[in-house]
Amino acid sequence: MNGENRQYPLFCSRCFKLGQVYLLGHPILPPFPGLLSISDDEFKHFQQLIYKASGIHLPATKKMLVVSRLSKRVRHHGLDSLQHYYQFITHAHHADEFQIMVDLLTTNETYFFREPEHFSQLKQLLPDYPREHPFQAWSAACSSGEEGYSMAMTLMELFGTGRAWSVLGTDISARMLHIARNAVYPINATEHIPKNYLSQYCLKGVRSQAGTFRIEKKLRDRVKFQQLNLNAPHIPHLPHFDLILLRNVLIYFDIPTKRQLIHKMIDQLRPGGYLLIGHAENLSSLSTPEIHAQLSSVAPTVYRKKLSTSGG
Ligand SMILES: C[S@@+](CC[C@H](N)C(=O)[O-])C[C@H]1O[C@@H](n2cnc3c(N)ncnc32)[C@H](O)[C@@H]1O
Numbered sequence: 001m002n003g004e005n006r007q008y009p010l011f012c013s014r015c016f017k018l019g020q021v022y023l024l025g026h027p028i029l030p031p032f033p034g035l036l037s038i039s040d041d042e043f044k045h046f047q048q049l050i051y052k053a054s055g056i057h058l059p060a061t062k063k064m065l066v067v068s069r070l071s072k073r074v075r076h077h078g079l080d081s082l083q084h085y086y087q088f089i090t091h092a093h094h095a096d097e098f099q100i101m102v103d104l105l106t107t108n109e110t111y112f113f114r115e116p117e118h119f120s121q122l123k124q125l126l127p128d129y130p131r132e133h134p135f136q137a138w139s140a141a142c143s144s145g146e147e148g149y150s151m152a153m154t155l156m157e158l159f160g161t162g163r164a165w166s167v168l169g170t171d172i173s174a175r176m177l178h179i180a181r182n183a184v185y186p187i188n189a190t191e192h193i194p195k196n197y198l199s200q201y202c203l204k205g206v207r208s209q210a211g212t213f214r215i216e217k218k219l220r221d222r223v224k225f226q227q228l229n230l231n232a233p234h235i236p237h238l239p240h241f242d243l244i245l246l247r248n249v250l251i252y253f254d255i256p257t258k259r260q261l262i263h264k265m266i267d268q269l270r271p272g273g274y275l276l277i278g279h280a281e282n283l284s285s286l287s288t289p290e291i292h293a294q295l296s297s298v299a300p301t302v303y304r305k306k307l308s309t310s311g312g
Contacts (some may be wrong), residue, residue: 036071038063038082045086046070050105053098054172055231055257058105069104073097103175107252110143113150113192115247115279121302122243122274126158129242130272134164138241138268140230141249142169145180146189148223149215151245153197156219168238170228180225183215230261240270248278259286266294269305277301 038046046066047058058066067082074085077097089098113119129135137155139148148169159165171177179185184205190198190213201219205212215223228236230249244265250258262283265275277283279301283291295303 035067036074036082038067042083042086046082046105049086049090050102053102054106054229055254055261056106056252057254057257066105070101073100073104099174103173106173106176108143108173108176110146110248111192112146112189113194114147116192117279118245118247118276118302119150119154121299122154123158125274125298125302126155126243131163134166135159135243136165136239136241137167137243138238138245139167139169140228140244140246140265142171142176142180142225143173144176144185145169145183145223145225146185147245147247148180148225149183149201149219150193151243152219152223153193153201156201156222157197161218165222167223168241169223169225170230171225172227172229174227177225177227183220184209184212185214187211187213189213230264231257235264235268238268240273241268242270242273244269244273244275246275246277248280250277250281255285259288259291262286262291266291266305271305271307273305274298275303275305277303 043060043063043066050056050058070082070085074080074082077085077088079085079088088094089101126135135155137151139151142148148167152167155165155167169177169180171180187204190202193202201216203214203216205214231253246261246265250261253261269275275295281301283295283303294306296306298304
């Protein structure tokens with residue numbers, strides 16, 4: 001038994017019949033003493049800044065969210081207003097604080113096997129997928145990693161270790177990627193993980209790690225994480241993917257940004273590869289003749305890059 005297993009013995013299926021209740025949840029911001037105010041113009045400055053940095057469109061209804069999430073940072077730096085905080089983060093020397101602001105203003109909600117139909121659909125679709133090259137999946141807005149590890153559990157079941165496959169998770173949020181790489185989650189996050197996967201790929205924390213579980217090393221080794229802004233003018237060099245999960249992120253972008261992003265995703269897909277978007281999202285409002293010519297719809301929110309298109 002290695003050191004990791006001593007700390008995280010494997011889950012046994014019996015533990016999960018008990019339906020235990022845990023108080024731990026996803027990281028939340030601690031409460032802070034008082035809120036600052038923000039004028040419409042100041043809000044617009046933050047709106048433009050986050051749009052330029054990430055493509056995220058913050059509607060006016062998110063004004064209080066900006067105030068509540070950033071007030072603590074204003075105080076942390078001994079500043080007295082959001083206007084001064086804006087000047088602070090836009091100064092070239094404060095790139096670290098700029099990243100913290102981006103982290104605070106993104107919405108990172110996620111959980112294991114979110115929208116489970118996608119994983120069932122992939123189990124139907126992927127056994128027929130060409131096997132002559134390593135299978136590469138991309139969780140393109142992976143948040144804290146649950147989506148990438150859910151995909152990895154599914155691929156391990158489908159392909160095992162006999163076939164080369166890997167998952168790349170990327171996100172704009174450095175804070176979320178840190179959680180993803182650690183692969184330690186509160187125990188209540190096991191709620192949606194199928195029991196057979198729990199016993200195979202999850203290690204229950206004991207002693208100082210009680211109340212948590214960790215994704216097992218054989219799965220962690222298949223999943224890599226990298227910081228990436230999907231709306232940066234140029235996506236850094238990435239391989240072509242057989243499967244891209246672009247789920248629950250389009251919703252934060254305006255139509256031109258969504259359209260550009262779908263074009264980028266098509267470029268990153270191998271011909272015959274699959275693109276999945278969130279169930280609350282759709283491509284119909286975006287459909288340009290190019291998108292239509294290159295993607296076919298397999299099921300609602302599941303698309304496939306046509307084999308006859310170039311690139312890949
Ligand atoms: C709501 S979460 C979705 C997570 C996961 N895909 C899911 O469906 O559960 C949206 C994620 O998109 C990320 N995000 C937002 N804008 C981004 C951008 N421009 N580039 C990369 N990631 C971005 C956020 O940091 C956040 O983690």
